Amino acid sequence: MTTTPHTTPGARLVNSSPFTEAGPRFPLYEPEFAADPQSVFARMRREHRAMVPVELAPGVPATLVIEHSTAVRILNDHEHFPGDPRTWQQGVAADCPVLPVMEWRPIPGRSTGTDFQRYRAAQLTTLADVDLHWLRATVEKLSVQLIGSFCEAGTADLLLQYTFPLIFGVCNALLGCPPEIGQRVADGMAAMLEGVDADTGNQMLHSALAELTASKRADPADDVTSRLLQHPAQLDDYEMAHQLTGIYGATIEPQQNLIANALLLILGDGRFGGSVLGGSLSTRDALDEALFDNPPMANLLITYPRQPILIGDVWLPAHQPVVISIAACNNDPAIRSDDHRGNRSHLSWGLGQRSCPAQTPAYLVAQEAIDQLLDALPEMELDFPDGPVWRPGPFHRSLTALPVKFPPSPPLVS
Template sequence: MTLPNEHSRADATLAPPPQCPASALAPLGPGGLTRLYGPEAEKDPMGLYERLREQHGQVAPVLLTGDLPAWLVLGYRENLDVARTPSRFSRDSRLWRESKDGRVPPTHPLAPITTWQPICVFADGQQHERWRGAINDSIARIDKRGIRRNVTVYANQLVDRFCAKGQADLVHQFAEHLPMMAMTQLLGMPEAYSPQLVNAARDMIKGTATAVASNEFVQETLRKLVTRKRAEPTADFTSWLIEHPAGLTDDEVQQHLRLVLIAAFETTANLIANTLKMVFTDVRFRASLAGGHMTLPDAVEQVLWDEPPFITILGRWATQDTELAGQRIKSGDALVLGLAAANMDTVIRPDPDAPIHGNRSHLAFSGGQHECPGADVGRAIADTGIDALLLRLPDLALAIDESELKYHSSLMSRHLTALPVKFTPRSPLPPEDSVDAEAALPDAHPERPEQPAIPAPGKVPTARRSWWRSLIGLLRRG
């Protein structure tokens, strides 16, 4: 993921985008090139991708905001080709011809996510290896079981805030808060920062008029964190990044913390919300679950195939004139990785409606040397948090018809704006149970769930029983 630049102007989202000619791409005849922004793209991006695939094949010429020309890579193999060959398709945005020609000024809406920054997502070669190596090594030191213990505690805290009401919005009251609570703990930040960081992160990603101010809040928070951890290191990701042999400067540490924090928040919040929606609405999931063939991690992986947290990634630029899927790419052209479209490519997925079990070859986390390094951390937060939520409230159900669910779409992300649910009101956990994370978490998910007794309303046992056992009981009784 590419993040808003620290030095973006405060009025960047207010100025109208410049209108730029699309002459850099081959003409398509009457009708011109397809825009990746606007009502059609926001309403049905997957439908748009399939129409582009039918018309142009696995690589399609498109227009970005301000009618800047680019190539949308739709094919699975083509996405991997682009992601794995930095010699032809670099992450260095300084190669972008439109930017060199002055068509992406600081006021352009894409400037915050394409202006070069000294972080690993804009680097290739040795510089990328130095920065990315420090991140990878620091992530490797994270105790995955500790993540699950903490996420269970945080999930219970969030559920306690609304469980007595019998209704909630799981996007704003659960999915958006849980990842940030987990990430602030991993980074060694005070938990009190979490609600403010949620608001700031979402504001930055939406690109609102206050996005730059939100970015400055995040930057200042991380700046203070790095200063404190430099003086008093502890066992957390920030301290490990500071002490890494790569010798990152305080600014390099700060910028990479920002990258990790915001990217993890957006991807995991979307993953949690989309997985919960699948639990409530997808007959494939309920049928598989009732037959004992799908676990929660299976469901998370299915969502990563069907509705990846990032639907596209803008961030490859051709280093030379080349060819891709029959399209003639010019040096300096921009390429957009179509992650969601690639996951639906019938070349590797002949039946898109068929459930996928135990297959992690999707491109939800991209691929190549820039593949997301925190994928397993995101999975752990998502499936542990959802497991804890559905254990507490096993009769959760949508409070509206599925057709009434609404999404907010942007170039790179599509997320639910709300997920209203209803359930039997229950009492908050007693204090001793809400902090008993060790007892609340199993070592592993069972392969074939068994049917247990369902907890009575208002009573949640301290001994952990998996939520899907309760759900199977409800399905069989119904």
């Protein structure tokens, strides 16, 4: 199988520029790329050294960074490579499938200057105050409940029955979001991520989180939403709804993919399965391997050059997306190592001011979720009829399902 770069016939190139690299573009949205991205990255390296012309959706050009050193340079250059997409999105059709994911929001990753500092400080302070003992207990309680719902069946789809409901439940608990609002959030996010009626999903999500914000202003509690409202940044209701959208978006898709991709490694790779269950390798080792080889968000950390800029031998046009391929950069032959144990040099958590503000809680949740599952069902095996299938999309690295089988067992008592 080979992915062939192309230019969509009749497509309008958004923000095209005389500096735009000529030639065909690699489409990141097609199933062939999702099925075997490393083969595509190898071809990209043969044809382009560090930066590659790609399409994020039909008619939406971008540059994909596949060299680790170039990615580090760009991520550390906030003056020339800001994350604010507003100029870019002026030329993007309202029904563009990637627009709801990429459009401007008042959140740190899409802001600059004093706005960036306000939003970043509010998130860092608020997330640093999360009680990790409470968080571990919350993950354990939800894990036991979910495992109990399928452990007697002997089979399960861990994506549908475990990772998604677990991470969504944890996120709701962190934000103090009640179930009825949480369901509307889930429905809105599903519509956005799948690109089906994405604009309606976006509105549904914003409406639900505006309601959550209003309820916490009226009756604050010990949760992330209330602490964000109480932060000296003095976020207004509009900013709060988008902060919460950003937290949901940065939690659910990446975290469920991280857990699923690590489980795929543990259950499907002989180097890990027995070693993790036997204690010679830790779940943390498996998580780091997955973060290197199958990062949950394979291509992200998007920036928009303020003006045409020459990087190496490539002119990048102003305001056109520059996307960091975390998956390609992590596997750059210049830095690649066969043993990832204890090595956290990957870009899966971002870098510097663009780093994830919740790395410690994210590791804790993923590790606890996996340990609870393996402790409860130690004889679990993968049960793919024809091997793993990956969801198409330019950004995520996400399985369509994670079917397993195991000897039926009675539910655990929490």
